[in-house]
Amino acid sequence: MDWDKLRIFHAVADAGSLTHAGDKLNLSQSAVSRQVRGLEEQLNTNLFHRHARGLILTEQGELLFDATSAMIKRLDAAAARIRDSEEEVFGELRVTTTIGFGTLWLAPRLSKLYDKYPDLKVDLMLEERVLDLPMREADVAIRLKEPSQADLVRKRLMTVQMCLYASKKYLDDNGVPASIEDMSNHRLICQNTDSDQVGAGLNLIQKLMMNDVKSLLTVNNYFGVLQGVLHDVGIGVLPNYLTQDFPELVHILPEVESAEVPVFLAYPEELRQSKRVAAFKEFVQDEIISYRKQQKLDQEK
Known part of the structure; x- marks a missing residue:
């Protein structure tokens, strides 16, 4: 299948409108429409239900949108790895953890990470739902249980009670x-x-x-x-x-x-060489060491 057609289809499905997709892609509405119709002819199926208020994916369109979403996530991951230079840490890092741990422990400490890497952009996603790291819903996760997903690098950080x-x-x-x-x-x-x-x-x-x-x-x-x-x-x-x-x-x-509840840091195998992930991992481990030392001092008092 033609990648340009798939890319344009994905933009239309994501926007729900030919016009909005065209604005995002810097293409005319007619050009976007031609590409979508060409893809439908190639697949011999309708990908959208066309309504006055916009476009809705058909069942076949939803299947294709799932596939293009996975492709784009993989391409974004590849691009991020390419952008990671040998010495610099920059770009976006999507971190997911629970609301409690994220708001009460992680977020208050992030200033230390930014002090060291001012060009890093952290997208902190706090929710109880376990995001799918292999499908690149996030780059790094801190979880209060051992991750069960395959193809993950995992590091036990500490235990809490x-x-x-x-x-x-x-x-x-x-x-x-x-x-x-x-x-x-x-x-x-x-x-x-x-x-x-x-x-x-x-x-x-x-x-x-x-x-x-x-x-x-x-x-x-x-x-x-x-x-x-x-x-x-x-x-x-x-x-x-x-x-x-x-x-x-x-x-x-x-x-x-x-x-005792184990706390794990995990990330996809494909990001093992990522400078951004390595920087975040080092930061969290340093903070854990500091936390443990303080915990030991408090227990000795």
């Missing part, structure tokens, strides 16, 4: 629970058990719920849980990586904690 934290004011006003059974006298702040979360955290929440917790605030991510704790709403289930950046958190019932 979900623990119980409260503010000093909340504890002054409501008392410090002496045992897990005392949680029935306190307000629990945690993720909703129906939300996407680490299994270890879910198991801990379910264990706490067995103690007849009467007052409850549920939030769909750890950032919201943290805000509730910091504003004296109750006792929250939070990852222990927060203690370094939020020393005002008071750790209570230290014997009540989740199983």
Whole structure:
């Protein structure tokens, strides 16, 4: 198949309009239309339903759009690798991780990465959905479980645990629970058990719920849980990586904690030689080392 026709088809499918696709490609609407019709004739099928308000892909068009999307992602990856020079780190790096880890641990540290590589452009994609790295939905992922996708380079960074934290004011006003059974006298702040979360955290929440917790605030991510704790709403289930950046958190019932959760950095095999990925990996590993040293100092106090 003619690549120019495929490229133009993809632009039309993405824009949903001949006119908008033409503007993006610097082609006239008639030229775009001719190319699309030529591709349809070549394939002997209709790729679009044509309506007054725009174009909608047919079933056959959706199949072809999936294929061209994969092709373009692969080409973008190849172009990015070519642009990576021997000594410089520049260009876009798409990083995906969870909302909690991204907002509470990673984002506050990115200034150090930009200080070292000012020409780097990081696109931070925070969501609980696991993006498909081999299909290039992202370049690098930090995940709170071992990646199961094939063809990935993976590096175990650290482990975290979900623990119980409260503010000093909340504890002054409501008392410090002496045992897990005392949680029935306190307000629990945690993720909703129906939300996407680490299994270890879910198991801990379910264990706490067995103690007849009467007052409850549920939030769909750890950032919201943290805000509730910091504003004296109750006792929250939070990852222990927060203690370094939020020393005002008071750790209570230290014997009540989740199983250890592994944190992995992963990226596609094809980006093994990428300077951008290597720079990001080095940055994260350095921050993990700093975090571990501080954690050890805090434990020795």
